[in-house]
Amino acid sequence: MGEIDKEIELIKFFQCGGVRRDRDDKFVFDFEELLSFNPTLYEEIVKDFREDYKLIRKLIFERYSVSDSDNCEIVFKGLKEKKEIGEIRKEDVGKVIVIRGIITKKTKPLAILVRRTFTCLNCLASIYVEADKTPVCPYCGNKTSKMFKLTESLVEDMMEVEVEEMVDFVEKEKPEKIRVRLTNELTSEKYSKLLQPGNKVEIVGIVDLIPLPKRNRQREEIYEFKIFAISVNSLEEEFSEELITSEDIEKIEEISRNDPLEVLSNSLAPDLHGLELVKKAIVLQMVRGVKKVYPGGKVFRDRIHILLVGEPSTGKTQLAKNVILRMPKSHYASGESSTKAGILATVEKDELLGSWSLKGGAICKANNSVLIIDELDKLSKEDRDGLHTPLESGEIPINKAGISTTLKADCCVLALCNPRSGLFDPYLSLVEQVNLPPPLLSRFDLLFVLKDEINEISDKKIVELIYSARNSIPTISIDLFRKYIAYAKKLKPKLPDYFKDELFNFYHNLRKKAMKEGSNLRGLPIGPRYLEGLIRLAEASAKIRLSEEVNIDDIKLAEELFYNSLVKLGLDEDTGILDFARIGPGKRINKRLRAEIILKTLKDLNTQVKPDTLL
Numbered sequence: 001m002g003e004i005d006k007e008i009e010l011i012k013f014f015q016c017g018g019v020r021r022d023r024d025d026k027f028v029f030d031f032e033e034l035l036s037f038n039p040t041l042y043e044e045i046v047k048d049f050r051e052d053y054k055l056i057r058k059l060i061f062e063r064y065s066v067s068d069s070d071n072c073e074i075v076f077k078g079l080k081e082k083k084e085i086g087e088i089r090k091e092d093v094g095k096v097i098v099i100r101g102i103i104t105k106k107t108k109p110l111a112i113l114v115r116r117t118f119t120c121l122n123c124l125a126s127i128y129v130e131a132d133k134t135p136v137c138p139y140c141g142n143k144t145s146k147m148f149k150l151t152e153s154l155v156e157d158m159m160e161v162e163v164e165e166m167v168d169f170v171e172k173e174k175p176e177k178i179r180v181r182l183t184n185e186l187t188s189e190k191y192s193k194l195l196q197p198g199n200k201v202e203i204v205g206i207v208d209l210i211p212l213p214k215r216n217r218q219r220e221e222i223y224e225f226k227i228f229a230i231s232v233n234s235l236e237e238e239f240s241e242e243l244i245t246s247e248d249i250e251k252i253e254e255i256s257r258n259d260p261l262e263v264l265s266n267s268l269a270p271d272l273h274g275l276e277l278v279k280k281a282i283v284l285q286m287v288r289g290v291k292k293v294y295p296g297g298k299v300f301r302d303r304i305h306i307l308l309v310g311e312p313s314t315g316k317t318q319l320a321k322n323v324i325l326r327m328p329k330s331h332y333a334s335g336e337s338s339t340k341a342g343i344l345a346t347v348e349k350d351e352l353l354g355s356w357s358l359k360g361g362a363i364c365k366a367n368n369s370v371l372i373i374d375e376l377d378k379l380s381k382e383d384r385d386g387l388h389t390p391l392e393s394g395e396i397p398i399n400k401a402g403i404s405t406t407l408k409a410d411c412c413v414l415a416l417c418n419p420r421s422g423l424f425d426p427y428l429s430l431v432e433q434v435n436l437p438p439p440l441l442s443r444f445d446l447l448f449v450l451k452d453e454i455n456e457i458s459d460k461k462i463v464e465l466i467y468s469a470r471n472s473i474p475t476i477s478i479d480l481f482r483k484y485i486a487y488a489k490k491l492k493p494k495l496p497d498y499f500k501d502e503l504f505n506f507y508h509n510l511r512k513k514a515m516k517e518g519s520n521l522r523g524l525p526i527g528p529r530y531l532e533g534l535i536r537l538a539e540a541s542a543k544i545r546l547s548e549e550v551n552i553d554d555i556k557l558a559e560e561l562f563y564n565s566l567v568k569l570g571l572d573e574d575t576g577i578l579d580f581a582r583i584g585p586g587k588r589i590n591k592r593l594r595a596e597i598i599l600k601t602l603k604d605l606n607t608q609v610k611p612d613t614l615l
Contacts, residue, residue, distance in 0.1 A: 007055060009041045014063055025072075027060050032078030046081060049096035049206050053230060073185045076204045076231040085165045086176035088225050092207045099227065100202050100235060104177065105162035105348075105359040106195060108403060109187050117152035126151070157187040161195055162359070163203065163227075166329070180205065180227045194234050197345065197360025198367040198408050200329070204231040248483050255476065255484065256546040261557075264484065264544065267475035269322040272315045278448050281306055281561050282319070285412050286327050286370060287489045287543040289536030304536050305391055305413045305443060307376070309434055310450035311423055316416045320372045323414060326481045331366035331411075335375040335383075343373070344386050345407050347400040358403055363390055366411040377417035377435040384440055387413075391443040415444070424449050429582035430569050441583055445533030446565040493542035494549050495535070502555050507531055510567070513578035526580055530566065534558050 013019070018033045035042040045052045057074065066072050082098040113131040120127060120137040129135045135148045142148070159182050165175035180203055182195070194201065205227035212222045244252075255263055265279040272279075285304040292300035310316040324330050333343055344361045363371050376384075390396050390409035398405050419425075419433045430447065431438050441447065476484070507526065514525035537558035542550040570580045 003055075006041065006044060006052070007059070009038055010056065010059055013037050013041070014059060019060060019063075021064065022075075027064070027072060027074045029056060029060075029074060029076050030078045031076065031080070035078075035080070046079075046096055048094045050094060053096075053206065074231065075233075077233075079204055084176075085163065085178045088178070088207060093209055093225075094207065096204065096206050096230070097227075098202060098204050099163065099178070101163035101165050101175075101178075101200070102365055103161050103195060103197050103199050103201060103360070104164045104365070105357050106197055107160045107357040110158045111155045112158040112183070113153060114156050115154040116150060117154075118148040119151050121147045121149055156183045158183050159187045159195070160357075163201070164365075166200065178225055178227055179210070180229050182229045182232070186229055186232055191232065194232065196364075196405075196407055197358055198364025200235040202233045202235050203227060203229050205229040244483050244487055248480070249487070251480060252484050252487050253546065256544075260484075260546075261541065261544045263476060264481065267481055268326060269315070269319050270475050272318060275315065275319065275450070277561060277564050278308065278319070278450070280557075281446050281448070281537075281565075282323060282414065283485075283544065284537055284540035284561075285414065286323075286485045287491075287540050288412060289539035290492050299393075300532065300535075301392070301394060302536060302539075303391075303394060303410065303412045304445050304533070304540065305415070307415045307417070307441070307444040307447045308450055309417055309419060309424065309430065309447065311419065311452045314450035314452050316450060317374065320374060320414070320416060323370060323372060325478055326485070327370045328482055328486055329366065329369035330372065331362050331369065332372045332374070333362035335373055335377065335379040335417075343379070343383060344390065344409075345396050345398060347398065347403055356400075356403060358398060358405065358407070360407055363387075363396070363409045363411060363413075364407050367408045368410055369412075371411045371413050373413060373415045375417065376415040381437075384437060388439060388443065391440075413444075424451055431583065438581075438583075442529065445530070445536060446561060447569055447583060448565050449569065488543045488546060491543045491546065491548070493539055493547055495539070496549055496551070498552075499538075499550060499555065502552070503531065503534070506534070506559060510578065514580075515577070526570075526578070530562070530580075534562055537561055 013034060016037060018037060019027060019029050022028055031042065031046075034045070060066075060074060061072070064072075076096075079096065079098050081095065082100075083092070085099055085101060088097070088099075115131060116129050116135075118127050118129060118135045119125070120135075120140065120142050122142040123137060123140040125137060125139045127135060127137060134143075134145065136143050137148075161180050161182065162177055163180050164177045182191075185191075193199075208226050208228055209223040210226045212224055261280055261283060264283045265276060268279045268283060269275070281304075285306055288302040288304060291302035294300065308316055308319075320332065324332055335343075342361050344363055346359050346361070347356050348359055349356060362373075365371075373379075391413060394408070394410040396407040396409050398407060417434055417436065420435060421433070425433060430449075431441065434441075511525040535558075538550050538554040541554035541557050542548075545554075547554075566580075566583065567578065569583045570578050571582075
């Protein structure tokens with residue numbers, strides 16, 4: 001098909017409504033309608049889109065009387081050519097395709113030279129020259145550079161991002177990445193939030209090649225693939241639904257009628273015995289609580305953070321792998337091999353552009369999901385300190401190398417670590433046994449200690465599980481598990497009026513346990529931060545039941561989880577006092593008692609010793 005024929009057919013397509021202007025003043029070009037209108041034209045445009053893209057823009061601007069300088073946005077949808085980043089090959093160069101992925105790096109806005117206008121000093125003609133071409137006068141044949149005068153330069157706004165394949169769609173250890181160039185309207189301020197590291201996007205773009213820096217190579221010309229974006233859409237909402245069908249909803253509602261938390265927790269790592277409460281807590285973590293914003297500006301976070309301190313062979317890693325399989329968009333990171341840049345974010349020098357760019361870490365990639373940090377205690381002190389803000393606010397403030405912004409880190413954290421000595425000592429506090437600072441420990445809603453206890457009943461059950469190689473407990477498939485979580489997660493159950501009284505009784509009774517009756521001894525009482533965690537757990541329990549309101553069973557479950565994690569760890573065995581300094585900041589009661597005993601002993605010795613005995 002010739003260029004003239006192509007233009008005529010496109011004009012006909014426009015007249016049939018193939019391109020329309022929506023409410024947001026965007027121009028929508030529908031490839032699906034083009035395929036129905038003229039399959040041959042569709043194939044011609046898709047296979048070499050670079051020139052056709054310019055033609056489409058020209059026709060749209062002419063039809064709607066707008067200019068290229070207006071930065072009018074054109075959205076392309078309905079394209080069938082969808083590819084994973086790792087599947088792009090040389091035959092795709094020049095084609096327009098759709099890729100999906102997560103943004104991992106972003107440059108600052110730049111300007112790129114597109115075209116120059118020269119005046120030929122020989123014949124005074126004006127000529128337009130592409131940025132990478134040298135001027136040649138078509139009228140007099142002048143090629144001498146000194147005989148041309150630059151009269152105008154056309155530049156475009158430009159920015160580049162790095163897009164990585166999403167784990168949801170890639171069954172391999174290392175997802176592939178590709179650079180994406182955005183120009184003109186795609187660099188505008190309204191796209192700034194969409195194009196942040198950690199966000200999931202769908203990009204319609206043209207495949208091209210860019211040369212790699214030669215470095216030590218002398219003759220080899222090696223290229224990497226690159227995408228020139230023409231349309232960008234957010235995938236955050238689309239993937240949260242997990243493509244749930246009406247048949248799936250029937251199955252989900254059927255499960256919700258008969259103790260759904262029990263079914264889901266049994267289906268999470270079914271071959272692990274003895275971690276029933278821990279697995280229930282993790283299932284609640286997957287669906288979160290309900291986010292609230294108060295009139296004064298205070299944000300009540302919905303994210304639930306859990307820390308597992310486990311002895312060897314207690315199944316921490318196996319549990320983490322099962323969470324990755326069942327939680328949509330979750331991400332795994334190891335503290336032993338990660339730095340602050342790998343976990344949070346960093347600003348690094350871009351090799352191609354020579355400018356500073358922003359690169360999001362694991363906590364950004366797990367945005368709106370669960371981040372598993374294995375070996376949390378192996379992170380350096382600086383790296384651990386950097387986790388405080390994202391755990392509490394769900395954001396990472398960046399202010400480096402002229403880049404000042406905030407990245408999304410709206411993820412729940414499931415952290416794993418080991419006791420310093422390998423085995424957990426019940427007579428020592430948690431802060432004495434893990435290499436984690438008290439302020440970081442206080443950010444976790446639940447802290448469980450997994451001990452390898454020698455017990456006849458549990459040992460027998462483990463042998464039976466391994467011997468039979470099959471769990472008789474009813475479980476559901478991984479696919480249905482994922483869909484159940486995605487379906488329940490979007491609910492927003494409300495708190496009943498009686499919850500206030502129940503919360504007060506729980507809170508006050510726990511605070512009273514920080515004092516010993518008839519004694520001046522007093523431990524560090526529970527603070528409001530832990531109460532917020534209790535509310536989140538109750539709301540998550542209601543979500544699992546697919547309920548619009550929290551009931552008394554949800555509250556009791558949250559209290560049970562709280563008692564079997566934080567309260568157990570905060571109880572001082574010697575005094576029977578509940579001292580939350582054992583798992584957070586503050587001086588522990590047993591240390592204060594020792595200090596008082598030593599001070600009293602010194603005073604007694606001082607009064608017993610006579611002055612003349614010192615001579």
